[in-house]
Amino acid sequence: MTISAFIDTVPLARRTLTVFNDDEPEPLVRMLKRMVDSPAVEIGAGEISPETPENAVIVEDEDGTELAVSSISEISACVLLVNSDLYVTGTRSIEEVDTPAALRHLDEVRFSVTGKRKMLLIELSRYIESLGWQSDDNTLHAGFQYLSRIDDERGTRRVYDRLADSDTDLHLYGLPDRVPELSGDTTIHTEPCDELRESWFVVNTDCDADMKGVLLAERTGPSQWRGYWSFDADHVDEISTYLQNRYST
Template structure:
């Protein structure tokens, strides 16, 4: 499971936050999650293209409003996704967050943090929406426990919708429940580290004309996660290869 992290590029990004936006929590949240030496969150300027910008090699590569980042990370909780009060068609990542692709993050869930884990959920939903819009291709998803797919109403509705398309949907996790027979999802159960500790959502589109997307994370401790997300086709292929290999060759 580790080799995907070993191939990540030595990319660095600077996030500049307009001080007039009064969004100190954004600076703190991004610094905590991406505190790996690859991302710097600093005070920006009122003259920059938007309230929050991402800079790579002295070039602004993405810009977002403070509000979009607050709604993604700080002013919401996981219930909006679990209950389905935020519809799949509303799922989107602010451009500044997308600019942090292929950079490892480290985050904590409740009770250590009320907001950090939302990055995992928000990226997952954005990839699921991309797959739903394409309505074809392959989607591989790690739930840790398959009961999450069945018992979380919002998640179940998302996968009902995905299963109604031409997507090949594969769900991985501990087999603590059996999804309904009419849900067209292929399940892969086991007790390996991949099944128990892997949180991944990997979309391989049906044609190169559609951009792939993948999230890959490992639970390192109790509700503590390390991962990254990517839109690079070769990296998405590598994610799929690792998932299919580990799901079939590790002790079950």
């Protein structure tokens, strides 16, 4: 098994994402379609009625079961109307991460993202890091392609400094162009292989089942990625075991 194989073989879930907005629903639908690029997610505007929520996004599974409701303002504030500077500069701390439920429930759906549209993957990686921050005596694995990227973005460095100083057993992966120095219980895994060069992942495990999470992504071209996230505890443990066995020190 490899990271690429995990992405290929994850059972594909299907989701319907419906926008309820009585002002300008179509522009919001277009923005979400650009952000959420997956044939497994159907996005459209819902018909407003007294029974429907106002200015909200509802996520349903393929059977029509409602999974989550989030306000449009929540989703706009974290992925639609911001850019990556929010994360690069560390403007939002790890304690302030509050990913809308409607985005979290797009789990186990395979995505393709290009350029600035990767905000969705950035948001979910921050969310899983925040699960690590909130967990006790957990293990968090994070792949950066190149280890220097931890220092290149001030916001990322702040997050991992906090995690390194916590009870988290922190494992960092990437090519050794520049190995960062972090305090605490931090293990560096480095090897000049294509998998680490092309993979982006965050895995939080060895904790309560409801705190486990994984984001896996693989670069497919310049600023192009494919991947998914999952909160299935068994699946998270499976990926953690793979990383431990493949890159054991």
